[in-house]
Amino acid sequence: MGVAVMARMTNGWVxxxxxxxxxxxxxxxxxxxxxxxxxxxxxxxxxxIRERIEDEERQKRRCDRG
Incomplete structure (x- = not known):
């Protein structure tokens, strides 16, 4: 009987x-x-973001010239 109790306790801990x-x-x-x-x-x-701003500024300058 003691072994069965130990087995149940071990299974519980596992x-x-x-x-x-x-x-x-x-x-x-x-x-x-x-x-x-x-x-x-x-x-x-x-x-x-810097590149995008510079591209937008270049496009504005082109539009202003032409």
Whole structure:
């Protein structure tokens, strides 16, 4: 009878440990997704915006001349 009780307790602890591991992994994956830096699209970077402004200014100068 003592062995059966020990087996049940071991199964219970294994379940608890696996549950904690799975929940911990889920939390880590969620944190990684939320905190991972996203790449800024090229046209929204500082250089991309600068190029767009310069292109617009060049087009305005062409229109003013012609």
């Amino acid at each position: 379940f608890v440990l696996v549950l904690i591991a799975v929940l911990g992994a889920c939390i880590l994956v969620y944190a990684a997704i939320v905190c991972w830096p996203q790449r800024i699209p090229k046209d929204q970077s500082v250089n991309g």
